Amino acid sequence: MIGVDNWSIELQKSEFYSLYLLLLRIKKQISDIKNELMDEESITLELEIQPWYVELKGKKDEWSLRFVFESQDQTRSFEMYWPIPIAQILLNEIKNMWESMD
Numbered sequence: 001m002i003g004v005d006n007w008s009i010e011l012q013k014s015e016f017y018s019l020y021l022l023l024l025r026i027k028k029q030i031s032d033i034k035n036e037l038m039d040e041e042s043i044t045l046e047l048e049i050q051p052w053y054v055e056l057k058g059k060k061d062e063w064s065l066r067f068v069f070e071s072q073d074q075t076r077s078f079e080m081y082w083p084i085p086i087a088q089i090l091l092n093e094i095k096n097m098w099e100s101m102d
């Protein structure tokens with residue numbers, strides 16, 4: 001189960017794993033360009049790996065994440081938003097959670 005403030009969503013193991021992989025990729029993308037960005041420069045990164053779409057928006061050291069999920073059979077869809085500074089914390093927590101399950 002993932003939740004922030006007044007909402008939560010329960011993910012199946014395969015959904016959680018695909019979210020984990022997506023977060024690793026978006027984290028790598030921001031890490032790869034971080035040193036090229038000025039402190040005040042705004043960025044937007046988008047990545048889509050079915051069933052997820054993710055958008056990272058902010059600056060090199062502080063950003064938010066927005067997710068859209070649509071199941072393969074289109075029986076379930078939802079959207080999540082993680083604001084600054086929660087996005088970076090949750091990204092690391094999800095990474096740690098998945099890696100501790102192995």
